Amino acid sequence: MRLTLALHARLYSIHSFSPDTQVPAVVFAQEMFFIGKTREELSVVVPSELELDSLEAETNWICLEVLGPLGFSMTGILSRISGILAENHISIFAISTFDTDYILVKKEKRELAIAALKKNGYQIIDHPQSAD
Numbered sequence: 001m002r003l004t005l006a007l008h009a010r011l012y013s014i015h016s017f018s019p020d021t022q023v024p025a026v027v028f029a030q031e032m033f034f035i036g037k038t039r040e041e042l043s044v045v046v047p048s049e050l051e052l053d054s055l056e057a058e059t060n061w062i063c064l065e066v067l068g069p070l071g072f073s074m075t076g077i078l079s080r081i082s083g084i085l086a087e088n089h090i091s092i093f094a095i096s097t098f099d100t101d102y103i104l105v106k107k108e109k110r111e112l113a114i115a116a117l118k119k120n121g122y123q124i125i126d127h128p129q130s131a132d
Contacts (some may be wrong), residue, residue: 001067002090003066003067003077003122003123004029004063004066004067004122004123004124005064005065005066005067005103005123005124005125006064006067006124006125006126006127006128007062007063007064007080007114007124007125007126007127008062008063008064008065008103008127009023009076009126009127010025010032010047010063011047011048011050011059011060011061011062012045012046012047012060012061012062012063012104013044013045013046013047013048013050013052013057013058013059013060013061013108014042014043014044014061014104015044015045015046015052015055015056015057015058015094016041016042016043016054016055016056016057017041017042017043017044017054017055018041018042018055019037019038019039019040019041019042021042021085023035023042026050026101027044027046027050027052028047030046030047031047033045033046034095034102045061045093045095045104047061052055058093058110059065060106060107060108061093061104061105061106061107062105062106062107062113063072063102063103063104064102064103064104064105064113064117064124065100065101065102065127066078066081066100066101066102066103067100078094078096078101078103079099080105080120081101081122082094084105084116084117084120085103085105085116085117087112087116088110088112088116090105090106090113090116091105091106091109092104092105092107
């Protein structure tokens with residue numbers, strides 16, 4: 001099976017907050033956002049143009065979306081992609097939803113990531129909604 005990854009045009013930032021922080025309402029108005037909370041932290045991923053008053057932030061991440069939906073019976077998709085990128089010394093921030101996976105890669109590693117994935121049989125296309 002040949003998987004297709006869609007490259008989003010927008011850059012994203014990953015923010016870290018204390019776990020008791022109230023998520024700013026502006027986050028929920030974004031077209032795409034991700035929130036993860038544990039006892040130790042609250043992580044929020046939003047478009048980079050949205051500035052948040054977080055404890056720490058990592059900016060300039062590109063987003064590759066595994067075009068799905070992917071069934072829960074499909075195994076190893078994220079593992080294969082992350083393995084290819086790890087072999088090329090590319091760190092990722094992975095996010096999974098019910099339907100698919102998103103792989104965030106630092107902007108400066110974009111071309112290297114795309115080349116490595118293409119070399120391994122992945123098709124990379126521009127995200128259809130990237131004309132924001």
